[in-house]
Amino acid sequence: MIKVIVPATTANLGPGFDTLGLALDLEASFTFTLADQFAITGCPERFCNADNLVQRAYCRLFQKLNEEPLPVRITIDSPIPPSRGLGSSSACIIAGLCGANALLNEPVSALDLLRLACELEGHPDNVTPALLGGLKAAIVDQDCLLTADFTVSDRLHWAALVPDYELETQRARQALPAAIPHAQAAGALGKLAFLLKGLETADSALLEAAMNEPLHEPYRIPLIPEYDEVRQLCRDQGAAAVMISGSGPTLLAIFLDTLPEAALSLKLKTLSHHWQLLPCRVQQEGTRIGMKEDFYE
Template sequence: MPLVRVPATTANLGPGFDTLGMALNLFDELIIEESSSPEIIITGEGEGTIPRGQENIAYRAARAVFTKVGRPPVPLKLEMHNSIPVARGLGSSAAALVAAIVGTNAILGEPLSPAELVNLATTLEGHPDNVAPAILGGLVASARDGEQVICRRLELPPGLVTVVAIPQFTLSTRVSRGVLPARVALEDAVFNISRVALLLAAVATGDLELMGRMMVDKLHQPYRLPLVPGMAEVFAAAREAGALAVTLSGSGPTVIAFCRGRQPEVGPAMAAAFARKGVKCTVKELAPCNHGAVVI
């Protein structure tokens, strides 16, 4: 009866659209075991809204592991305790399915390697930028190569702290992706490519100043501004309060600021900027998490 703990994740980090993701020190937990009949228990975030039938994303992910390893599926009992807000851009769906595949893999004797878990999770989620750091921890760069996902993990530099401002409204990935253009200008693509390269170099060398300078984007955040009231003002407020960088977390609506050490002024400044646009939010200070899903 494994207990699986999976971190929240923030994707894109500005320029790394669908490519970069980072684990954060906020966790969902899942207890999974074989049962006489399917059962799903949910407490915490999403308790009243997440489906409890076999269409539940975690339940479907668990069954996918049985299929992947050629074993007949059995009924499962899933007890989910969620601390990651749902549909806020912090990887809640990735955490749910990663917890399920890691837990099911443990029940079956761990027939799948971490790389195979990343591939399966990407197939289920549709993109690797959240599931890869949820499994591996740290900052992960990922790319699809045919049927395979190639990813490499970097440790986060010491001294890096994040502050997240989580609006009370939800924003689905489908809606947030729906506003993106099918084609972008060449100079915008080059802008992002160059910043991703230097961002990874900055993380590898522990250069927080350069990391912050490179966390800017022209491919997705400008198009998502209308979906998050006050987003531009929150970005400006976080920088003025001392943040090294500020980005949309995943597809939003959460905004995440990256700081050198604790910056007590950043969170209140972000909350005040949202409030001026009539948006209530919760502010959390989260350390980066250099480990991924663990079985306890």
Template sequence: MTGSFTVRAPASSANLGPGFDSLGLSVPLHTTLRVTPQDVTEVVPLGPELEGTPADESNYVYRAMLLAARRAGQPLPPARVEIWTDVPLARGLGSSAAALVAGIVAGNELLGRPLTDEVVLDVAAREEGHPDNVAPALFGGIVVATLDKLGTHYVRLDPPANLGVTVLVPDFELSTSKARAVLPREYSRADAVHALSHAALLAAALAQGRLDLLRHAMQDYIHQVWRAPLVPGLSDILESAHEYGALGAALSGAGPTVLCFHDTRGSTAPLHAYLNGVMARNGLTGRVMDFGIDTRGTVVERD
């Protein structure tokens, strides 16, 4: 494939409470690649978020491009790959998934698109180990997805009308490996039934626009209760955010970002004040931001 092109993959918020490793949505922050075919390979990370990341073929984005080539059974043509992002790293907003999806899509584009979108998703989900971030990063919107021996299977939902997202992004990092290490190896039948029923209710509520059910459907005992000690103030937010206008609240991915749904027809000022107050009481700094749900997913633009 000749000519330069740009790939933009969005951030994502996974789990949304009970949808552990299977449910996520797309957020309009992006990892962007500029790919220019040339005689030698160059990897060029740009901007403050990527300071210190590898500027060679060991870069995660470039390794993701190689995954596409391996799945296609073709060598990856040399190119200059410029990378920049406004997705905060290690905050629970799918920064690794955005980089992975952008890289696989870029590699596929460079090869002439031998892989279908479904195969791209499967490559990404198997590399990540779960599809909850990579599926919304690829397709946008809200995605329910599973990964098994037969493949990666998904249903994409358009966001309900009037559903907005408020995120609290603390100024500290939390690695996914550390957040997974605190989870128990086994769960009780009661906790399993609670997770299944609430994840099913959440998917149904999002599919039918039942914003009134989100607060109840987003309850979770599988991961949030165990990760709460790693995120000061999380328990308070999960318990009380609805009193300040949140339709529901959840830890975003592995954290430490916290996601709240809100109704876009109302003001989020009380919710912002509450979330900033929680941070202040716990000695934290960070940002509180409102977003719509990104519906475009990963986009490729050619010159």
């Protein structure tokens, strides 16, 4: 049996649109046990088929190596809510690739695993921190995958605010304009610089200045009922910054030194939708893999 543990991720972080991703200590567990045929348990029934992202990624690695996929029973134990902007699909992709690679005694490097993950996911901002941990920037430039690591202050506490409704990534993508004015793009670059320095130094003024970016949030906010109310509740409780996690609808709030979990949870109960508060810290390790010598049960 092979066990793969993958962190949740949050992407964009405001002005880091399609570039920045951060691993969170909300972790999903995936086990792979050799079997007579493929089977999937632990997730909603609509995902228990060959289109499951874990199985697709698992088979993709065998395809890359020109090998016939070995059937496995995949057991999923994931607290990462689907279609909420916390990297559930990236976790599944990384788990499938790493599970197959471990089963085959790791013939594929981490960099090649990441390239395969980008092919399956379509962009690198979530899969990179899911595999490597921490705060990462990642871009694909002329078919070359480039990554960079950034520091996040231990003083920062994170709260993922997850609503009781989903928002499909495709719908959030469709809300974006084809282009924005050059001046707005330049302003976003300045905010990105403030964000990275603010995360490194826990400077609340820089973090606040990095918000209200022009690239994606203004177009996605209308797709998130009660966005304004939740953002204001977070600010009233002292949040240094509030942003959309990934493409939403989850919101991510950053607090310095302490997280007012009880008070904020109480305030969230006054809203029409049910909002779950998930306290988070940065997960630095990335994906972890364990295995046993006897793969058969």
